[in-house]
Amino acid sequence: MTLNNKAIIIGGGISGKLVARVLSDFYKEVIILERDHEPVGPSPRKGAPQGEHLHALLHAGEYGLEELFPGITEDFYGGGAVKINSTLDLSWFHHGVWKLRYDGKYSTTLQTRPHLEWHIEQYIKKIPNVIFQYNQIVQDFLFNEAKNRIIGVQLKDKSLKADLVVDASGVSSLSSSWLDKRQMAVPTEKVDINLSYISKQFQLSGKKDRGWKIKLVYPNPPHEKIGGTISKVEDNRYIVTLMGYHNAVNDNAVLKSDESFVELARKLPKQDIYQEIENATPLSKTSIYRVPHIIWRRFDKLENLPSGLLLIGDTFCRIDPVFGQGMSIAVLETLALKKLLQKHHRELDKVPTAFHKKAGKIIGPIWNMVITEDFRYSETRGKKPVGLSIQQWYAKKIFLLSSQNQYVYDSFIKVMNLVRPITSLMKPSIIKSVLIYAFSRK
Numbered sequence: 001m002t003l004n005n006k007a008i009i010i011g012g013g014i015s016g017k018l019v020a021r022v023l024s025d026f027y028k029e030v031i032i033l034e035r036d037h038e039p040v041g042p043s044p045r046k047g048a049p050q051g052e053h054l055h056a057l058l059h060a061g062e063y064g065l066e067e068l069f070p071g072i073t074e075d076f077y078g079g080g081a082v083k084i085n086s087t088l089d090l091s092w093f094h095h096g097v098w099k100l101r102y103d104g105k106y107s108t109t110l111q112t113r114p115h116l117e118w119h120i121e122q123y124i125k126k127i128p129n130v131i132f133q134y135n136q137i138v139q140d141f142l143f144n145e146a147k148n149r150i151i152g153v154q155l156k157d158k159s160l161k162a163d164l165v166v167d168a169s170g171v172s173s174l175s176s177s178w179l180d181k182r183q184m185a186v187p188t189e190k191v192d193i194n195l196s197y198i199s200k201q202f203q204l205s206g207k208k209d210r211g212w213k214i215k216l217v218y219p220n221p222p223h224e225k226i227g228g229t230i231s232k233v234e235d236n237r238y239i240v241t242l243m244g245y246h247n248a249v250n251d252n253a254v255l256k257s258d259e260s261f262v263e264l265a266r267k268l269p270k271q272d273i274y275q276e277i278e279n280a281t282p283l284s285k286t287s288i289y290r291v292p293h294i295i296w297r298r299f300d301k302l303e304n305l306p307s308g309l310l311l312i313g314d315t316f317c318r319i320d321p322v323f324g325q326g327m328s329i330a331v332l333e334t335l336a337l338k339k340l341l342q343k344h345h346r347e348l349d350k351v352p353t354a355f356h357k358k359a360g361k362i363i364g365p366i367w368n369m370v371i372t373e374d375f376r377y378s379e380t381r382g383k384k385p386v387g388l389s390i391q392q393w394y395a396k397k398i399f400l401l402s403s404q405n406q407y408v409y410d411s412f413i414k415v416m417n418l419v420r421p422i423t424s425l426m427k428p429s430i431i432k433s434v435l436i437y438a439f440s441r442k
């Protein structure tokens, strides 16, 4: 296979690293430009501030990462990550009911985000034609004269040329504005959720086996807005993440002291998390991260998108993090990219357009599922999905049935873990269960 010359990736976060892995088979040189310093260990970093908050790796992400980096899952566990049975070790209070617990087929990996990223980075550093350049902030694209092709990127004091530029710089990506100032307006879907994430790590006291490894207490919309999670991570630590939709949490008050964080946990619909941390030892400062809106930049719909440019991960779409799917979406997108690179290896110029279409298809159903939930709050602003109230009605029945019907919950957990399409919840057997449930309640 003839290798193309050079690919540049803006951003060395999760997506940037994954893309580097697949591009390295098709380009002689792959350069990752990352604005942060080189990490010296698995620690939070400025460029990915969401990394201080819980980052569960769902089954689709776990499985896909293993395909991209054979052996990485065992490395995660060797470093202290926690493997859980997705239905047995997860205790989940959702829409006012506890979901069933049973020994199912799927696993989820619990670890801190810095731990996960650090391990991926070690794999990337072993690929000889991938070069990491740290402390590099990309400031603009370089265009050809006709302004229909990206030929490189502009940094503070130099420019770099490449056959392909990938933007993996995440939600703060400036691609849209760089394109916009050249009359290429990217259609954008934006939904305001005004969500705050507040996290802290603890050493829990008492018994070692708590009967769960992760516990989720979600707010029951529209009246409850504050929820939380507690999850085991490396070194027998627990990360507690509390979240509030539509500015329900007073950020300044909760940041005041360790006690004010614990007090916020008392406001959750169930006291479980509060009871775990009221006598626990705090191991970290309280971190806060705000998600004013979620955003889907429709690069797949921009007709005059220049060639030589590919966009992936949170650059393309940031969904509501409460569903824990962002990293797994990046993995699914990368696997799709790998297939397209193999298919078009003689005409790599065809890949970006085909990829953006494919990514749009991966994102679409997940975006729809997530905003269907977000729109349960009347304060949520943005474009509502078609048939919202019927979708909300149906989804609610699935959530409630998940506390009593193992078949329905099993189907739902597969969808949540992105291993089955959302349409699998529309099978006649599930519709029947939903209707019987709804009818019998009447």
Ligand SMILES: Cc1cc2nc3c(=O)[nH]c(=O)nc-3n(C[C@H](O)[C@H](O)[C@H](O)COP(=O)(O)OP(=O)(O)OC[C@H]3O[C@@H](n4cnc5c(N)ncnc54)[C@H](O)[C@@H]3O)c2cc1C
Pocket: 010, 011, 012, 013, 014, 015, 016, 033, 034, 035, 036, 046, 047, 048, 050, 053, 054, 055, 056, 057, 058, 061, 136, 137, 138, 139, 168, 169, 170, 171, 172, 173, 197, 289, 291, 312, 313, 314, 315, 321, 323, 324, 325, 326, 327, 328, 329, 330
């Ligand atoms: C609070 C919160 C909790 C979450 N929890 C989960 C979870 O439980 N499970 C899950 O799967 N997902 C979760 N997510 C989603 C997940 O964080 C993202 O989907 C994922 O980080 C996307 O990776 P990315 O590489 O596209 O972007 P990022 O990880 O944000 O990486 C972007 C990188 O680009 C660099 N960069 C930015 N601009 C430039 C520039 N101009 N030049 C050079 N470099 C630049 C940044 O420094 C950074 O390293 C959560 C998100 C949030 C906000």
